Amino acid sequence: MSHDSKAENSDVIRQSVGRRMQVTRRVVFCIGFVLTLSFVEAYCADEPAVSRQELAAHGWELLRTKPYLPPDFDDAVFENLWKVWEPEARDLAAKATPEERRRKTFSRYGLMPVPGDPEAKTALGYVATENGSWTMNCLACHGGKVAGRVIPGLGNSHTALQSLTEEVRLTKLSQFRSLSHLDLATLKLPLGTTHGTTNSVIFGVVLGNLRDRDMNVDRSRPAPPLTHHDLDAPPLWNVRFKQHLYADGFAPKNSRVLMQFMLLPESGPDRLREWESDFDAILAWIESLESPRWPFEIDRSLADSGRAVFNEHCASCHGTYGPGGEYPERVIPLEEIGTDPVRLRALTTEHRQWMRDGWMSHYGRDSVEVEPAGYVAPPLHGIWASAPYFHNGSVPTLWHVLRPTERPQIWKRTEDGYDQPRVGLEVQTFDNVPEDARTPWQKRGYFDTTRPAKSNTGHRFPEKLTEQQKTAVLEYLKTL
Helix, strand or coil: CCHHHHHHHHHHHHHHHHHHHHHHHHHHHHHHHHHHHHHHHHHHHHCCCCCHHHHHHHHHHHHHHCCCCCCCEEHHHHCCHHHHCCHHHHHHHHHCCHHHHHHHHHHHHCCECCCCCCCCCCCECEEECCCCEEEECHHHCCEEEECCEEEECCCCCCCCHHHHHHHHHHHHHHCCCCCCHHHHHCCCCCCCCCCCCECHHHHHHHHHCCECCCCCECCCCCCCCCCCCCECCCCHHHHHHCCEECCCCCEECCHHHHHHHHCCCCCCHHHHHHHHHHHHHHHHHHHHCCCCCCCCCCCHHHHHHHHHHHHHHCHHHHCCCCCCCCCCCCEEEHHHHCCCCHHHHHCCHHHHHHHHHCHHHCCCCCCCCCCCCEEECCCCCCHHHCCCECCCCCECEHHHHCCHHHCCCEEEEEEEEEECCCCEEEEEEECCCCCCCCCHHHHCCCEECCCCCCCCCCCCHHHHCCHHHHHHHHHHHCCC
């Protein structure tokens, strides 16, 4: 055999051995990979999965203990707020004990004590820090009370956020303290014109406009048109029955959308992504909530009669209740529902598209309605507890919802009173705001339905019912 032939054979042998070694290495790698996966699966199987209940408990703990925003004020400011009140209220506070003064301060601003925790350093909706600071979160608006009972997840129909922020700012200035983000923002952005409601939708618009689709801070975006309007915070226990959020149902129900009020420039996209698992837990807590039961007597025979009327006339929009109940999450066109249109028109197509195309909706994976036609007929679980009614909080009782021509033009609620016969807020009604309401805080205690975005018109469907049917439906609504 020639030298060249021997060399050629050697090359063939080397190539063959090399291919076999590569195959062997791949086989060994694949076997190792499979064994590793098997080990991981076996190991993970020994670790108990976190239940939805445990995740919800973690979400509640986060809401009570973890600040996601800069502090609003501290104990030294809170304890001296009474010094900027109107003279009569200031004089009464000066004579009160510290405990009485704290209760007066909570009452004035619609702050809620933490249920089951009389030693809590802050109100429900505020996280206490080691240096005595108070930092707001979702429960400031979604932790309210009905008939004197505080219920986390109930809309706070007492909140006086505009008045609180104004008087915090005055107190800080009197103490030569620096102002916070909210103190400065309210110089241009109203937080609410009536106690119990807030300009929350526009908060989201302003904060969202500071971000590009990937959540990077982008101050070059043109300022959006701002149509300020007040809303009533809905009860959170109905979220689990829905696939979309908000009065017009435009936003998807996911944990990212819950974070839109945390979009201060200080929190970059990396921090938002770190927080996403937190808000997964917070969403689990929201979806764990049960509606409260009517605490008074019910005429069961009348309620049964009302159920039949409700199912015939109301269920196609609001759903059915009890075993086998279904909720259609139906959007009612504006021309059909007829309620105040400002909320629907306040959000621009551009803002809705920003959510549809960006991180908030997983870049369009989660459905966003860019041009909603009207308002969503909400579920009615615990409807007795969630007065006032309509998306803007303009109707004080269910009795008035069922009687469109009887709705009061101007009304003022009592703090803890409850109107059992009419099912809703205990109110006084007026033709005009009284002249002795001179200060901004006093004027905000009156709900004036003649003001922009506060109309109580619409939802005239009950007019087709007889008085007897309306009475029966009212009784049935107590059972939901």
